[in-house]
Amino acid sequence: MIFAGNRPNNLGVREGKLALCPPSPNCVSxxxxxxxxxxxxxxxxxxxxxxxxxLKNLILSLPRTKIITETEDYLYAEFKSAWMGFVDDVEFYLDHKSNIIHVRSASRLGYGDLGVNRQRIEQIRAKLN
Known part of the structure; x- marks a missing residue:
């Protein structure tokens, strides 16, 4: 775990919202x-x-993935890269009013992610459908 970094302290749902993405391009929401x-x-x-x-079963079936927090309407998982052990923080928030699941996927370290966070969410979307 060379590049695991520290778990962010701004994760979770506050007033129906996930944390904002930082200005860097290594986050999607x-x-x-x-x-x-x-x-x-x-x-x-x-x-x-x-x-x-x-969604939980799908996440658990993916390699190098660990669910950290789970409630009746929220999942937070860490996804670790095979190369160098970079960790991405990925959140899912079930919006009962809209019948959708909001997502946020962000790299913990660095600036760019070569589109990894967007690709991950699109892969999860494809496997769920």
Missing amino acids: SQSTDSLHHIAPLSFTSSPEQALTN
């Missing part, structure tokens, strides 16, 4: 309004509870 960071939220057709269970 479905709640971001700028094109650099914005990514579509995850949608589902099952019950919200089943959607979160399906």
